[in-house]
Amino acid sequence: MTRTHGTAATRTVLGTTAVLTATGLLALGAAPADAADPVAQAEAEAISLRVGGQSLTDQVGGPYRVTNDGDRETTSGTNRPRATFLGGQDDLQLGTLAQDATTTVTGGRGSSAACAGVAGDGASLAAVGDGGDFCLTPGETAQLTAGALDLDALADVSLVEGTPSLDDLLGQLPPPLDTLPDAYDDLNAGLNEALEPFGDAGLVVDVGAIQSRCTAGPGRVADGSARLTDVGVFLQLPEGTPDPPGERIDLVDFTPDPAPNTNVATDLDEVVDIVVGAFVDSLDQSDLPPELTGGLEEVREAVRDNLTSQLADRLGPLDQNVLSGTLNKQTRSPGAIEVTALDLQVLPAIADQVGFAAVDAQLGRSSCGPGGTVDRPTPTEPPATPPADPPAGGQVPATPAVPRSVPAGLADSGDGGLPPVLGLAALTALATATGVTVARRRSRA
Amino acid sequence: MSGSSASSTASGLGAGVLVMVVGLGGWMLLGPDDPQAAYADLPPAAPERLLVPSLDIDADVVPVALSADAVLDPPQDGELVGWWDGSARPGDRSGQTVITGHTVHTGGGAMDPIVDVEAGRVVDLRTDEGTMRYRVTHSEVVEREDLASRAEDIFGQDRTAGRLVLVTCTNWDGSVYEDNIVVYAKPLGSPAPDA
Numbered sequence: 340m341t342r343t344h345g346t347a348a349t350r351t352v353l354g355t356t357a358v359l360t361a362t363g364l365l366a367l368g369a370a371p372a373d374a375a376d377p378v379a380q381a382e383a384e385a386i387s388l389r390v391g392g393q394s395l396t397d398q399v400g401g402p403y404r405v406t407n408d409g410d411r412e413t414t415s416g417t418n419r420p421r422a423t424f425l426g427g428q429d430d431l432q433l434g435t436l437a438q439d440a441t442t443t444v445t446g447g448r449g450s451s452a453a454c455a456g457v458a459g460d461g462a463s464l465a466a467v468g469d470g471g472d473f474c475l476t477p478g479e480t481a482q483l484t485a486g487a488l489d490l491d492a493l494a495d496v497s498l499v500e501g502t503p504s505l506d507d508l509l510g511q512l513p514p515p516l517d518t519l520p521d522a523y524d525d526l527n528a529g530l531n532e533a534l535e536p537f538g539d540a541g542l543v544v545d546v547g548a549i550q551s552r553c554t555a556g557p558g559r560v561a562d563g564s565a566r567l568t569d570v571g572v573f574l575q576l577p578e579g580t581p582d583p584p585g586e587r588i589d590l591v592d593f594t595p596d597p598a599p600n601t602n603v604a605t606d607l608d609e610v611v612d613i614v615v616g617a618f619v620d621s622l623d624q625s626d627l628p629p630e631l632t633g634g635l636e637e638v639r640e641a642v643r644d645n646l647t648s649q650l651a652d653r654l655g656p657l658d659q660n661v662l663s664g665t666l667n668k669q670t671r672s673p674g675a676i677e678v679t680a681l682d683l684q685v686l687p688a689i690a691d692q693v694g695f696a697a698v699d700a701q702l703g704r705s706s707c708g709p710g711g712t713v714d715r716p717t718p719t720e721p722p723a724t725p726p727a728d729p730p731a732g733g734q735v736p737a738t739p740a741v742p743r744s745v746p747a748g749l750a751d752s753g754d755g756g757l758p759p760v761l762g763l764a765a766l767t768a769l770a771t772a773t774g775v776t777v778a779r780r781r782s783r784a
Numbered sequence: 785m786s787g788s789s790a791s792s793t794a795s796g797l798g799a800g801v802l803v804m805v806v807g808l809g810g811w812m813l814l815g816p817d818d819p820q821a822a823y824a825d826l827p828p829a830a831p832e833r834l835l836v837p838s839l840d841i842d843a844d845v846v847p848v849a850l851s852a853d854a855v856l857d858p859p860q861d862g863e864l865v866g867w868w869d870g871s872a873r874p875g876d877r878s879g880q881t882v883i884t885g886h887t888v889h890t891g892g893g894a895m896d897p898i899v900d901v902e903a904g905r906v907v908d909l910r911t912d913e914g915t916m917r918y919r920v921t922h923s924e925v926v927e928r929e930d931l932a933s934r935a936e937d938i939f940g941q942d943r944t945a946g947r948l949v950l951v952t953c954t955n956w957d958g959s960v961y962e963d964n965i966v967v968y969a970k971p972l973g974s975p976a977p978d979a
Contacts, residue, residue, distance in 0.1 A: 560928055565959075597959070598889060598958075599959065667959065673852060673857075674851070674853040741935045741938075741940055742850055742854055742868065742935060743935045744856070744931060744932060745855075745856045745857075745964055746855065747857075747951065747961075747964070748886065748889070748952070748960070749889065750889050750959075750960075751888060751889060
């Protein structure tokens, strides 16, 4: 749900979008190939962002990958990713990035752990340990507001010196995205009208930390989880608002521990319904100053009318799949797991036509396993220490005799559906797609 | 009402109550399912359907294999359950039959109700040779690490009693299932004689 207020609100949404884009500037690249089968491996990537099919992040750092062949550990990439970017965007501070991975080999059997994520300024970093704990302790909450980003300026920014500007990249977007500026204008006009009574209130997105972690090793199920700390969206009323001044109205509080594979896929109508519903609920439950509550019904109707009729009509064929995303995305294979705290694709439907989504973003991706056993056919000495994990007595048989793990639990049946708290994220993502397109158009003008 | 008729009425009520108590006791001891009705010797055959009448579990069974790293994954379709194809078939003279299925936090998993299973309830495994009926003896919650360390005891095929083992996940912590729940049942029919 999104409530906005006039131009400022819309710009805030754009700012939020841009934050995602900006966040992407931090970067990660493709993982190198392994020379031999490792007995342990892990990979971590704080952020990855692709716009219009082109990576905005792979030249800034890349994922941090660790492999272990039983004799030595090999790393690629960096576990100290750059935490600043976007030259010329003084108001935009990404804060802290973290990506770390480690492997251990005990008794000839490999284990791995990884963690990755993004956080506001002042977050504490911890190296990943065998326990695979989260590696970010949030400090200050990164606060993203309308004034935090100038999209026109963003279009001219080069993410890395010597690379194409964002505008150059966006200029290569395919024709289906050309319909978005008009939709954006409708959205903008509708929100402006709907939120006029709120004066200069602004939509604010807080980000404490978004991160994931995982572990994998012998004798246990590969395990992973994601955590969203202090991630929420609120409407900040202007300082001059009486009793109390500058009131904050919380709109969305993301659940800190989302269930695995919490789905964000939906069509436009569903997004609009949820956004409008959450918006109105928030208004109803808020202690708004008396002078603002009088027009509440008008606000409600204006939002509903503008969003549902104009926006839905304008987007036409794109409305079947505005956004596809997953919180705590988990992918399993034997002995391995990959966890992505937030995985988003904006306008994934265009991939059928052009081969990629408008925006493809991953925040906090950790990958652990699969592992193996060191192949030493003629050991001269028994291991100095016995295996840390069962089975008692020793060696893992080449062909397992019995199950040692039964991962027979699922968070959901995969039916999908958009959790209400994700409504704002969905609209924000839509605004991202439209906003960057508008930025391109403005930049060209 | 006369004293005689009152006494007769009281006697009639007493007898009726006694019958009810005995009947109810028998129903409680034996359960709503009649275990005598359906068990028999069976030629060994792969299980095709799992039924736990007391929990309304009725699921098709498909074979599932053990991965190279000893992970037994249930069928992806949460409405199905998997028979570990390295375990005994109903009717085999040795080993034990291992069935696994998903518990789904939001519902819809074949094994969702298994956490409520009670000792004494019956479980049926249908094969193309007939139905093997089992009675639940006990269940236990096992931490994942313990499952690995006790794997031979729980799933080992060196048993001769034809035990049935049902395994799924339990103890949702808000993001993942922390433990496994393992249900053990003994066959009420006899394993098939050696060929």
